[in-house]
Amino acid sequence: MRWSAGIIVCLLFIGTCVQAQRPRYGTIKGIVIDSLSRRSLESTSIAVYLAKDSALVNYALSGDKGEFTVTDIPLNTHCNLIVTHRGYEVFSKLITLAPDSKELRLDTILLVKSFNELKAVTVTALRPPVSVKPDTLEFNVSSFKTMPNAMVEDLLKQLPGVEVDRDGNIMINGKKVTKIMVEGREFFGGDPKIAIKNLPKDIIDKLQVVDNKSREARFNKTSNGNEDLAINLSLRKEVQRGWFGRVSAGYGSNDRYEGSAMVNFFNGSKQFSVIGNANNTNRGSISGEDFNISNSRSTLDGGGGGLTRAASGGLNFSENIGRQLKLNGSYFYNKSHTDNLSKSQRRNILNDSSFFYNSDNNSVNDYINHRFSLNASYTIDTLTEIHINSYVNGNNNDAVNTKQAASLGLDDQIINTGENTYSTKGDGKNFSTEFFFSRRFLKPGRGVTLGFNYNYNDQRSVSDNIGQNDFYKNGLPDSTDLVNQRSDGKSTGKILSFTATYSEPVNKYINAIFRYNYNRNYNYSDKITNRFNAATGKYDLEDSAFTNAFRNTNEAHTPDISFSFNKNQYRASIGSGIQFLTQDNLSVTNGELLHQYFVNFTPSANLGYNFSKTGSATLYYNGRSQQPSIQQLQPVPDNSNPLYVQLGNPDLQPSFFHNINVQVRESKGNNYWFTGLSFNTTQNQIIYQTWFDDVGKQLSQPVNVNGNFGMSGNLQYSKTWKKRETTLRMNLGSNGYYNRNNTFTNKVSVTSNAYSFSQSIGLNFMYKQQLSILPTFNIRFNRTRYSSQSIQDASFNTKTFSLSAFWNQPKWLILENNLQYNYNSQIAPGFNKSVTMWSAAVNCLLFKKKQGILRLAVYDILKQNAGVYRSVTQTYIEDRQTQVLQQYFLLSFIYNLRKFNTK
Numbered sequence: 001m002r003w004s005a006g007i008i009v010c011l012l013f014i015g016t017c018v019q020a021q022r023p024r025y026g027t028i029k030g031i032v033i034d035s036l037s038r039r040s041l042e043s044t045s046i047a048v049y050l051a052k053d054s055a056l057v058n059y060a061l062s063g064d065k066g067e068f069t070v071t072d073i074p075l076n077t078h079c080n081l082i083v084t085h086r087g088y089e090v091f092s093k094l095i096t097l098a099p100d101s102k103e104l105r106l107d108t109i110l111l112v113k114s115f116n117e118l119k120a121v122t123v124t125a126l127r128p129p130v131s132v133k134p135d136t137l138e139f140n141v142s143s144f145k146t147m148p149n150a151m152v153e154d155l156l157k158q159l160p161g162v163e164v165d166r167d168g169n170i171m172i173n174g175k176k177v178t179k180i181m182v183e184g185r186e187f188f189g190g191d192p193k194i195a196i197k198n199l200p201k202d203i204i205d206k207l208q209v210v211d212n213k214s215r216e217a218r219f220n221k222t223s224n225g226n227e228d229l230a231i232n233l234s235l236r237k238e239v240q241r242g243w244f245g246r247v248s249a250g251y252g253s254n255d256r257y258e259g260s261a262m263v264n265f266f267n268g269s270k271q272f273s274v275i276g277n278a279n280n281t282n283r284g285s286i287s288g289e290d291f292n293i294s295n296s297r298s299t300l301d302g303g304g305g306g307l308t309r310a311a312s313g314g315l316n317f318s319e320n321i322g323r324q325l326k327l328n329g330s331y332f333y334n335k336s337h338t339d340n341l342s343k344s345q346r347r348n349i350l351n352d353s354s355f356f357y358n359s360d361n362n363s364v365n366d367y368i369n370h371r372f373s374l375n376a377s378y379t380i381d382t383l384t385e386i387h388i389n390s391y392v393n394g395n396n397n398d399a400v401n402t403k404q405a406a407s408l409g410l411d412d413q414i415i416n417t418g419e420n421t422y423s424t425k426g427d428g429k430n431f432s433t434e435f436f437f438s439r440r441f442l443k444p445g446r447g448v449t450l451g452f453n454y455n456y457n458d459q460r461s462v463s464d465n466i467g468q469n470d471f472y473k474n475g476l477p478d479s480t481d482l483v484n485q486r487s488d489g490k491s492t493g494k495i496l497s498f499t500a501t502y503s504e505p506v507n508k509y510i511n512a513i514f515r516y517n518y519n520r521n522y523n524y525s526d527k528i529t530n531r532f533n534a535a536t537g538k539y540d541l542e543d544s545a546f547t548n549a550f551r552n553t554n555e556a557h558t559p560d561i562s563f564s565f566n567k568n569q570y571r572a573s574i575g576s577g578i579q580f581l582t583q584d585n586l587s588v589t590n591g592e593l594l595h596q597y598f599v600n601f602t603p604s605a606n607l608g609y610n611f612s613k614t615g616s617a618t619l620y621y622n623g624r625s626q627q628p629s630i631q632q633l634q635p636v637p638d639n640s641n642p643l644y645v646q647l648g649n650p651d652l653q654p655s656f657f658h659n660i661n662v663q664v665r666e667s668k669g670n671n672y673w674f675t676g677l678s679f680n681t682t683q684n685q686i687i688y689q690t691w692f693d694d695v696g697k698q699l700s701q702p703v704n705v706n707g708n709f710g711m712s713g714n715l716q717y718s719k720t721w722k723k724r725e726t727t728l729r730m731n732l733g734s735n736g737y738y739n740r741n742n743t744f745t746n747k748v749s750v751t752s753n754a755y756s757f758s759q760s761i762g763l764n765f766m767y768k769q770q771l772s773i774l775p776t777f778n779i780r781f782n783r784t785r786y787s788s789q790s791i792q793d794a795s796f797n798t799k800t801f802s803l804s805a806f807w808n809q810p811k812w813l814i815l816e817n818n819l820q821y822n823y824n825s826q827i828a829p830g831f832n833k834s835v836t837m838w839s840a841a842v843n844c845l846l847f848k849k850k851q852g853i854l855r856l857a858v859y860d861i862l863k864q865n866a867g868v869y870r871s872v873t874q875t876y877i878e879d880r881q882t883q884v885l886q887q888y889f890l891l892s893f894i895y896n897l898r899k900f901n902t903k
Contacts (some may be wrong), residue, residue, distance in 0.1 A: 250892030304884030426461030
């Protein structure tokens, strides 16, 4: 097979490169201990640098017994050995491995405690590549080589334990990164993609990874063991006063264009950034994806349909006013226009038969969005802080969708046909604010927090629904349904939440936390529908079947108590709350009120054990409730598609989720592994039951079900090899899940059992700053079995292979290549089950400092991009084809701006 041949070729090529670069090397071994207690020092950083130019040779972290091994040290070469551990003075030694030696075993290294935390910085400029500190993993950026003009995203791909997918999502040691800060302050709202795709790597000094905890959790020093991660980018000292950025413009075949600009002004604690983007190449808004060929993708996976023209801009600012007040804010503007032609063929599965539903769609969508955020922190004194965060969002949407559809029996006999045009114009606004007050007391562990949250949401829309639907019996016309309606919709939501906590130390290791939360969620929806009156030429005939005003109010009081234990490498917490929930559903139109009262227990527990400074095991459980949305509760039908009518259900009850998770992870220098197991189940889960009436219309309504549960497991392993100028990293991953779901097919209960397993392998090869090769391969097997004999079991597999390569030789030329192969066995007959997306670019570096780039890129060289997708469910099998962006050439010029005040 083509994909397997590609993998073999890549592996052979990389292996050849590694062998070709193998001069004579040796190994250094030793043990690090405390000079007084003689205790082994785990996770000590041992780095070896060339004495002549301070270039990093290799590094390692010590094990739990203080032992370390640093490989690939050049023989007969003077090197500096630098040993660092937080809280200890830096140890340095000049070493040389004899020409005939393969191993140098050092005497036991005794580290002396330091009473000056800054001393390690002032002793030497040779910092370790990786440092492990309490609650922080720190990377020394200068130790990791990338291509010229690299961005932070390119840096992340070279760090051990870090994975960045093609969409810019970041995983570090098995955890997702959800926020990025610059010098401890949010950058464009903390959006990771904007930061990693627009900030240059060469301005970064250190990259620090921490848990992304809430303010309440940070204050109370609690953890559920499952927090996401945040990255803080610490800038080099010489760039903290000045400005830098990048401007770019490109034009190509078929009138394709891309342009972007970003300028950053830094002056000590002051930060100001401006960003803008415009393109018609489906690159989205200001995520920084322009000119990146790795973001060109096929739509075999169901994404990327339509042709989009987008323009966007934004600004970000941050400033410290005195020593007490810190301000941070951002503004975004986004405008897009999308055209999409699509067609679908759906086979609807009934209990004793089936029929086909075919449709052709033409949609046009215009969207405008404004977002503004402002964060303020005020330190009253060393024990008291106030934080205020505010967020405003406004949007406008104008969409038109024209559909032609027909339903056919297995004998190709017509059941119904329809032509429908649905247009809607709407606008919305959202405002939210958060107030957080914290006060510590002189007694360690004692403290009080107060939190207040308010969210207001308002949506208005006017929709026109015009169409004709013809229904048949025995293949002959039977009836016609004409639709010509105008609906005025209004939806308002208000959420008010108040939280208070008090923490009290029970003893040195145990803290008690008392917590109370009040939450009120109010939603109002009003839909007025009128039919067209031919006599007056206006929409003034009330259509009561599609007119309704509905109000939903949820009010909850939740007292909670928890105990946390933290001693050495052990940590644990256990707690429970009681939620008293009142739910009122009122149909304002007819005065019907449904009052419901619930009492839910909200238990939580976690147990953690740090078996090393970089290894931990965690077991945790939590339970939470979720209320149905106003759209699910409102009884008025939604007939925007007259052949697919959606109903509400005012009798829905809240769902309650249970989740148990076990995670074990360890990182040791160049090696990292992670494994996790998870089990979840839901009481009163909300699902959608669908059925068909006697003329072939499909109806859908949310209902509560019980008995659904799922299990999943995954294993990740990463290992890095480094030989002087050559680095090779391997990532292995295994994932699997099992889900059991109870649903309804044509009002008959059906149970499905879904199984999935995937295996992935990825390599990251880097030689000097000249050659980079990143092949990845993933295969996934899926199988679903149904309890109903009338529903065919589904089984399919997918394969994905990608190859990214960069070649920088001579120094003024960079060649890029990106190849993506996707295979999906469930694609319908008549369509290619595989798509190969190949894009390439040539970059010429210009000017003395290589700050200019002239770039020629071609996207979809093989002209294989195809928007084909198949989905299989309990009630239907659907094949869909959408309009996609195909081959184009783009000539671009990119210029990197730099001006710093180093005085």
